[in-house]
Amino acid sequence: MELYNGPLDVKEIFGRWLDEEAKSNYGAYIPFVGTIRAEDGIEALSFDIYEPVLRNWFDAWQARAAERGARVKMAHSIGDVPVHTSSYIAAVFSPRRRVALELIEEFVEDFKANAPIWKYDVIDGKRIYAEDRSTPMEGAGLLASARDEK
Amino acid sequence: MVKVEFLGPIAREAMEVDVKSLAELSKRLFEEESIRPWLEKCAVAVNDVMVKDPNHALKDGDRVSILPPVCGG
Numbered sequence: 001m002e003l004y005n006g007p008l009d010v011k012e013i014f015g016r017w018l019d020e021e022a023k024s025n026y027g028a029y030i031p032f033v034g035t036i037r038a039e040d041g042i043e044a045l046s047f048d049i050y051e052p053v054l055r056n057w058f059d060a061w062q063a064r065a066a067e068r069g070a071r072v073k074m075a076h077s078i079g080d081v082p083v084h085t086s087s088y089i090a091a092v093f094s095p096r097r098r099v100a101l102e103l104i105e106e107f108v109e110d111f112k113a114n115a116p117i118w119k120y121d122v123i124d125g126k127r128i129y130a131e132d133r134s135t136p137m138e139g140a141g142l143l144a145s146a147r148d149e150k
Numbered sequence: 151m152v153k154v155e156f157l158g159p160i161a162r163e164a165m166e167v168d169v170k171s172l173a174e175l176s177k178r179l180f181e182e183e184s185i186r187p188w189l190e191k192c193a194v195a196v197n198d199v200m201v202k203d204p205n206h207a208l209k210d211g212d213r214v215s216i217l218p219p220v221c222g223g
Contacts, residue, residue, distance in 0.1 A: 034223045047222070048158050050215065052198035076222065088223040108223075117222030118158030129159035134219035137193035139202045143216075144190050146176040146204035 001058045002075040003049060007085035013075050017091055021071070026093040028100040032108055034088035036081055044082045044122040045130075053116040061107060070094035072107050076115075080122055114138055154179075154214045160188055172206045175214065185216075193217045 002013065014031050021029065036045050058074065065072045070092055077087040090108055094100040114137050120127040152169055156162040162184060169175045172194070179185050194201050195215040196208070208214070 050157050050217065053195050053200065053215070053217070056198065056200075111222055113220075115220060115222040116157065116217055117220055118218065119221040119223075120159070130221050131159075131219070134221040136191045136219045137200075137217055139200055140193045140217075140219070141190055142172070142194045142201065142204055143176040143179060143192060146172040146206075147180055148204075 001055065001073070003051065004075065004077055005079050006077060007081045008075050008077055008087065008089055010086050010089055013089060014091070017073050021093050024071075024093065025095070026071070027095050028097040029091060029093050030097075030100045030104045031091045032089060032104055033086055035086050036083045038083040040121070042083065042121045042123055043125075044080045045087060046080045046120040046122050046127050047077055047087060048118040048120075049076065049078050050116040057115055061110070065092070065094075065103060065107075068094065068099050068103065070099050070103055072103065074107075074111070076117065151210060152208050152212045152214055154216065156185070156188075156216050158218050158220075160185070160216065160218055169208055171208055172201070172204055172214075175208065176204075179216075188216070188218055191219050 010033055061072050072092055074090040081087040092100045092103045113135055119130040121130055151166045153164060153166055155164045167178055169178060179189060197213055
């Protein structure tokens with residue numbers, strides 16, 4: 001897992017990942033690129049990350065992938081990332097394509113739901129929390145339940 | 151003492167509280183007007199491990215993180 005300040009150098013990272021696994025005998029490599037679209041007058045998106053929990057989340061995914069003979073990789077940006085550049089890339093390597101196709105979907109979707117990353121729109125230089133696009137993590141609401149315990 | 155950190159968009163400094171359980175911490179946090187609206191939507195980590203049990207005990211030196219709704223990518 002790799003974190004960078006600002007936009008990702010997508011070609012460098014994907015090329016390096018390809019080189020890293022060139023002799024690993026994987027039959028399938030599926031990359032995913034998230035690119036920031038120009039919409040709603042934003043000039044950039046901006047990201048906060050809580051790295052310790054993100055590392056635990058990623059390590060758990062690496063273990064799940066290993067059970068299926070596969071390997072996952074990801075890179076994400078911290079701070080401001082201008083429109084038409086990339087803030088998130090992910091990839092799955094696996095011996096066969098079927099596992100890779102399934103894993104890339106599960107990995108990217110669970111990332112959106114449970115990776116501890118907060119997104120802000122940047123408009124006129126101001127950061128505005130993207131509340132309407134954000135989702136509570138698994139286990140959210142625990143404090144409300146805890147309040148009702150003795 | 152237990153240290154409580156508020157992550158991402160929750161504009162609140164970390165605080166130290168004397169509590170023995172998540173239940174006690176929760177009662178304390180619900181008293182704070184600036185935090186209360188976030189709490190129903192937040193997940194909780196203790197010492198960087200996500201917690202699912204509302205009865206989770208807390209001990210001196212624990213670090214609790216409050217994680218609001220996320221949107222990576």
